[in-house]
Amino acid sequence: MTKADNSFSPSEREGLYRAIRERRDVRSQFLPDPVPADVLARLLQAAHHAPSVGFMQPWDFIVIDSREVRQQVHAIFTRENERAAANYEGEQAGLYKRLKLEGILESPLNLCITCDRKRGGPHVLGRNSIVEMDLFSVCLAVQNLWLAARAEGVGVGWVSILDQQQLAQALHLPDDVYPVAYLCLGYVSEFLPTPELEAKGWRSRLPIQSLVHSNVWDAPLDNAELEEALRNIL
Amino acid sequence: MTKADNSFSPSEREGLYRAIRERRDVRSQFLPDPVPADVLARLLQAAHHAPSVGFMQPWDFIVIDSREVRQQVHAIFTRENERAAANYEGEQAGLYKRLKLEGILESPLNLCITCDRKRGGPHVLGRNSIVEMDLFSVCLAVQNLWLAARAEGVGVGWVSILDQQQLAQALHLPDDVYPVAYLCLGYVSEFLPTPELEAKGWRSRLPIQSLVHSNVWDAPLDNAELEEALRNIL
Numbered sequence: 001m002t003k004a005d006n007s008f009s010p011s012e013r014e015g016l017y018r019a020i021r022e023r024r025d026v027r028s029q030f031l032p033d034p035v036p037a038d039v040l041a042r043l044l045q046a047a048h049h050a051p052s053v054g055f056m057q058p059w060d061f062i063v064i065d066s067r068e069v070r071q072q073v074h075a076i077f078t079r080e081n082e083r084a085a086a087n088y089e090g091e092q093a094g095l096y097k098r099l100k101l102e103g104i105l106e107s108p109l110n111l112c113i114t115c116d117r118k119r120g121g122p123h124v125l126g127r128n129s130i131v132e133m134d135l136f137s138v139c140l141a142v143q144n145l146w147l148a149a150r151a152e153g154v155g156v157g158w159v160s161i162l163d164q165q166q167l168a169q170a171l172h173l174p175d176d177v178y179p180v181a182y183l184c185l186g187y188v189s190e191f192l193p194t195p196e197l198e199a200k201g202w203r204s205r206l207p208i209q210s211l212v213h214s215n216v217w218d219a220p221l222d223n224a225e226l227e228e229a230l231r232n233i234l
Numbered sequence: 235m236t237k238a239d240n241s242f243s244p245s246e247r248e249g250l251y252r253a254i255r256e257r258r259d260v261r262s263q264f265l266p267d268p269v270p271a272d273v274l275a276r277l278l279q280a281a282h283h284a285p286s287v288g289f290m291q292p293w294d295f296i297v298i299d300s301r302e303v304r305q306q307v308h309a310i311f312t313r314e315n316e317r318a319a320a321n322y323e324g325e326q327a328g329l330y331k332r333l334k335l336e337g338i339l340e341s342p343l344n345l346c347i348t349c350d351r352k353r354g355g356p357h358v359l360g361r362n363s364i365v366e367m368d369l370f371s372v373c374l375a376v377q378n379l380w381l382a383a384r385a386e387g388v389g390v391g392w393v394s395i396l397d398q399q400q401l402a403q404a405l406h407l408p409d410d411v412y413p414v415a416y417l418c419l420g421y422v423s424e425f426l427p428t429p430e431l432e433a434k435g436w437r438s439r440l441p442i443q444s445l446v447h448s449n450v451w452d453a454p455l456d457n458a459e460l461e462e463a464l465r466n467i468l
Contacts, residue, residue: 003265003387003421006256008249013385015246016253020280020378022240031237041463046254048442050377053394055431057440063460066449084362096359114451125330125436126394128318132369133394136414139373143284144254146374147381151247153237160287160360160367172450180370187237197289202359206291208282215300216406217348226297229275 019147022191026155027100029188030107039152040109043185046148047113052137054125058117059141062171064110072170073162073182074104080161095202102159107184112167113142118176138180145183155188253381256425260389261334263422264341273386274343277419280382281347286371288359292351293372296405298344306404307396307416308338314395329436336393341418346401347376352410372414379417389422 008016044061052058064070081101088096104110115138127133142158149156159182167179197203208230212221221227242250278295286292298304315335322330338344349372361367376392383390393416401413431437442464446455455461 002423003267006425007387008252008385009245011243011245012249012252015242015249016381016385017276017280018242018246019250020283020382023283023285025285033237037457037459038463038467041460041467042251044442044446044464045467046251048440048445049254049257051257051259051380051392051429055429055437055439057437057445060445060447060451062447062449062451063455063457064449069449080363084357084359087357087362099359101360120437123318123321125318125333125431126335128321128395129314129397130394132366135366136369136373136376139370140377140380142370143374143377144381146285147250147378148254151242151250153241158285160364162363164364172452174451177451189236191240195285195289197359203289203291203354205289206282208278211282211291211294212278213294213296215296215298215303216404217294217296217408217411218406221297223271223297225271226275229272230278233272233275233279 015151019150023146023150024155024191024195026157026188027103027196029155029190030103030184030186031189032108033187034108035154035185039154042152043145043148047141047145050137050141050144053127053133054120056120056124056134056137058115058119058134059138060114060116062112062114064112065108069170070104070110073110073167076162076166076170077102077104077159080163084161099200101161103157103184104159107186109185111183111185112171112179113138113181113183114173115178115180116176117178135180142181149185153187154185155191157184159184249385253384257380257384258389258425258429260391260422261337261430263389263424264337264418264420265423266342267421268342269388269419273388276386277379277382281375281379284371284375284378287361287367288354290354290358290368290371292349292353292368293375294348294350296346296348298346299342303404304338304344307344307401310396310400310404311336311338311393314397318395333434335395337391337418338393341420343419345417345419346405346413347372347415348407349412349414350410351412369412369414376415383419387421388419389425391418393418
């Protein structure tokens with residue numbers, strides 16, 4: 001058998017890598033301009049075409065433009081963030097408080113992507129051993145949407161500092177539906193050249209060579225060609 | 235402020251959407267051709283550029299070409315799959331047994347992407363409320379790699395029918411490191427035109443309109459423009 005001959009053109013391939021490289025977790029650069037229906041539809045379809053365990057498609061999309069709902073969610077964030085801030089001391093506490101960690105009210109659109117844990121019945125193919133596979137599938141959908149948004153010039157920020165039970169209440173979620181990702185969406189004044197937490201000195205990017213192992217955990221990367229290739233790209 | 239002027243060309247944007255549309259969970263079409271080091275390096279870098287909570291980068295990459303390790307993992311799969319098959323009866327049981335659900339030995343390369351749950355210390359920014367955010371971050375990395383692989387003509391299959399404790403043992407993982415995704419990688423004879431589980435009648439794609447809600451769960455999509463846009467794309 002020969003290799004599939006449906007290869008990508010250089011600019012198609014570059015488009016994907018560019019989205020991967022230039023995608024940011026946006027908190028501060030949102031503009032109020034509305035996201036048109038056709039753009040939003042492409043983003044939702046991108047998410048819906050993610051892989052899912054047993055083709056379960058456990059996701060739903062709650063599109064939120066109501067100011068009232070966003071204010072409720074913002075209040076949940078504020079309480080959780082105060083709890084989180086109390087974990088830090090000294091210089092780190094000061095830096096934490098200066099970081100802007102969400103754009104719930106400034107972005108024109110919020111989107112909650114949920115996971116219906118009962119979808120597809122009691123025995124979902126491929127979810128017998130790892131019961132979290134449905135949540136993981138929803139994350140794959142989030143990343144599809146995040147990359148598509150970058151290609152459309154739309155910024156996305158994932159707000160993870162939320163009490164999920166309170167969030168589920170605010171969005172009237174049924175018992176078996178878990179709010180995996182609460183996202184802020186909107187056009188942006190700029191996509192920052194590097195991740196904000198890196199630029200502000202919170203944490204550095206790890207050298208990828210140190211993260212690659214050979215066959216088992218305790219055997220570090222021992223392939224000189226791969227090591228050099230890793231150094232030379234992206 | 236004006237919108238960021240770093241827009242994608244039509245073919246760059248199409249490249250991303252094409253990868254999203256044409257990505258498949260590959261089990262049966264692997265070719266033995268090796269994946270060159272520079273291609274593998276681009277895939278790993280794509281994963282490493284995923285977003286992660288608090289810039290935690292909790293992932294490691296175990297690149298597995300050893301036949302011995304793959305045979306151990308294949309034995310774990312076989313046991314788990316027998317357990318899983320016992321959940322089905324009648325026609326569904328017959329269909330389940332006919333499905334090929336992994337390519338561990340046929341693909342030239344396996345890759346385990348793990349999550350180091352202690353990386354970044356006890357208080358990871360953004361992980362105070364949702365402790366699974368590190369696992370979710372690893373899933374975002376998986377999807378980056380999966381899409382990049384499609385753009386490179388490389389097929390990827392996620393094997394989720396594995397006992398994670400036995401897998402962790404086979405790969406010598408330390409206690410705090412969880413094997414999120416066990417992937418098979420390789421060039422393919424073809425990328426199937428539709429997901430295999432859909433083509434074989436296991437489950438259908440859900441109509442996306444039924445998955446979109448307005449502001450809260452109990453309010454269905456009520457935006458005619460968005461509904462029409464959703465019908466017309468991808």
